[in-house]
Amino acid sequence: MAEKVLMKGNEAIAEAAILAGCRHYFGYPITPQTEIAAYMAKKMPKIGGCFLQAESEVAAINMVYGVAGTGKRVMTSSSSPGISLKAEGLSYMAGSDLPCLVVNIQRGGPGLGGIQPSQADYFQATKGCGHGDYRMIVLAPSSVQEMASLTIKGFDLADKYRMTSMILADGTLGQMMEPVSLEEAVINDYDKSWAVTGTEMKRKKNLINSLSLVPEELEKLNFERYEKYKLVEENEVMYEEYMMDDAEVCVCAFGITARIAKNAIAMARAQGIKAGLIRPITLWPFPEKVLEEAADKVKGFVCVEMSMGQMIEDVKLATKCKKPVSLCNRVGGMIPSPEQVLEKIIDADKGGNE
Amino acid sequence: MLFYNTRVSFLERGISVKRLTLFAGHYGSGKTNIAVNYAMMLKKQGFDVVVADLDIVNPYFRTKDSEDELKKMDIELISSQFANSNLDLPSLPQEMYRTVQDKSKYAVMDIGGDDAGAVALGRFAPFIKDENNYDMVFVVNFFRPLSRTAEEAFEIMKEIEAASKLKFTSIVNNSNLGDLTTVKDILSTETEAEKLVALSGLPLKMTSVKESLYNELNDKTNNLFCLALQNKIF
Known part of the structure; x- marks a missing residue:
């Protein structure tokens, strides 16, 4: 079909x-x-x-x-x-x-x-x-x-x-x-010559x-x-940059929260706030370089996570704490709303986070 | 709001609505969405109807998500007290027996996916058979990976019948690709739907579509059913 x-x-x-x-x-x-x-x-x-x-x-x-x-x-x-x-x-x-x-x-x-x-x-x-x-x-x-x-x-x-x-x-x-x-x-x-597949008495055994x-x-x-x-x-580092060209606030989120972040970014842009997203696709290896480069351009970062703040530590390390990094989170099975993310973006735009 | 392409009620069209309508099928085929919309349609046509959520399998995306909309229309929802909670407990409330025993009300029953989900129906089967006033509808989406053909769908149908101890009486073609569904997509599944009708010997009760496609398909398809309410979070 x-x-x-x-x-x-x-x-x-x-x-x-x-x-x-x-x-x-x-x-x-x-x-x-x-x-x-x-x-x-x-x-x-x-x-x-x-x-x-x-x-x-x-x-x-x-x-x-x-x-x-x-x-x-x-x-x-x-x-x-x-x-x-x-x-x-x-x-x-x-x-x-x-x-x-x-x-x-x-x-x-x-x-x-x-x-x-x-x-x-x-x-x-x-x-x-x-x-x-x-x-x-x-x-x-x-x-x-x-x-x-x-x-x-x-x-x-x-x-x-x-x-x-x-x-x-x-x-x-x-x-x-x-x-x-x-x-x-x-x-x-x-090459899988290391695999245990039977020597047939023709090669040294693998262990x-x-x-x-x-x-x-x-x-x-x-x-x-x-x-x-x-x-x-x-x-092997993989990431997605979304509306980062002119971004002044960088949202950092992976997986399902990145989708919510994109909705929040659209809302922020409608208000004239230049927000963008860096979405790590590989969490290890972590996309450190692109985040460090972004730190030289943006006012601050917002990490959106469904945890008490875990990836935020890697974001702070990658950006060498050059700019404030704030957390927007829900836990316990709850999902952040675009409005909640927007609020944090507005704060970061004013430079008021952390 | 349009619900059925003839724009007249079931009663006016001379189709008798059974006291119990059961929607079962492969998981993810759209049973819950159809059940909720179908109950709303019955209510609008004057039937005193309750919705019963018999899904003991799936912890996400349940009739419970539509509780507010149902409440607004004064439709009672009977579901597990643990639905949408953090507890994965396959239980049904005792009130569930009302749906089969209180014959003063119509009921739309949303059955869990596949044979595993239909097991829960088995304990109500003797009551349902005794009363013999039910329509057990097989919901199929030919865009689902394990029911791409009539043969595969028929296999699932047989498994559900064995688990539920009840026989299907009709079929709903709910073929869709979510947001990306086009009129062409739906029409492309008509051959498989006809094959399933031939294999099972059961009538095609209706073809269900989202509201945005309803008008365009209205003159191309018989018994079109509009899924006006769509619960979508992302």
Whole structure:
């Protein structure tokens, strides 16, 4: 039938993962991401893939570890409390330099919190999640179309750098429906000679392991890994600039709040206030350079977040606190209104923030 | 406001409105939106109607979002006390039994998506069958990824019937692409809708469209239903 389909954000992620060649999904249901698992449960058996509902999140992430070790594309998805459970596995994946895609459709926290949308796992996603020195590539979609395109991108980056890519979205993006066009994904052929695929007695065996008994060697591994992270920081930063050409107030928001920010910017411009938006698409690597450059041009920044203020710390670091940065937030499953954002933009325009 | 393309009420057209109208289908097919609009249409035509939200699956985008609009029209909404809350508890209130037992009122029932959502309907099925005054409507959007064809939709239909212990009696073609829907899009789904009618042996009760497309489609489609109320946050 038609080229476009009407999809929930969660379904778009699932379908895009299949297009990206993912044939292994392991997960455990949790609201508001359950449609990803439900979609995979329906689709995977029809295309020769594997859908497995694990006995827990911990089991699921370790199944991901197993498949990732064979070099196959593999994913899991969850929502905030479930990602906490997967944190140990994510650290092990990083320690073993394994590629995978992890989806977090965030809900309000901490603890069990609630089932309504949130962005309060920014710290968890960008500052580690599990233990040890490591990074994950964190992608923040702000439309159903981007849920699909960034899933495909996420698999590619994971393979390219042998690391975890995380899709960090929220309950609203997961549940809302928008038209999507799904195109065939370009699947790049990266070197996977490290994978455990059976030696057939023809090569030296590969070993997937995060245990290192010699401190000197473990130090070396960490240094090498951070050389790789530096390459990611240099090459993979993604962001969107919206009405920033003449902007005097820069709103900084990702995901669903960036959409609200755009409405607020239109309202501000109607009042003659020159506002614009920088929307980080990669939360790690964080778009530091464009923010620092903006700091030389604007009067101030407004961070719009569905958290108590997490990304704002990275904005302050990136802008080296050259200009005031204020927070506009709602938490606990609540979503900021464009009017609330507008108020902060007006304050920032007067230079009265912080 | 136009609701039906003949501009006359169901009664004037000689179509009998069943006491219970149940909307079920694939999740995201538009059941909730149609249920709310359908109840409002019945109310305007003088029916004493309540809306019952039997969705135990989906915690977001529910009939509860339209509570104020329903209240303004003096339409009672029976839904879980936990709807739109932070608690994901698949429960139904005891008042739900009124919809099947109080035969003095008409009821529009919004059933949860897929077979999983229709399970909740099962416990009311014996009452509904006994009274035998219901229309169970299958809502389909051929732009949804798992119901792109009549065959796929028919499969979902069978799964829902097995879970709910009730048989469908008619079909609504609610094919749309949200804000981007064009008249052409809707017309392009007519073949699949006809195929589904043939496969299931059930009549096409209506084709539902958003208000902005209503006039243009009015002379091209039979039994067009206008979805005047659209709850949209973003």
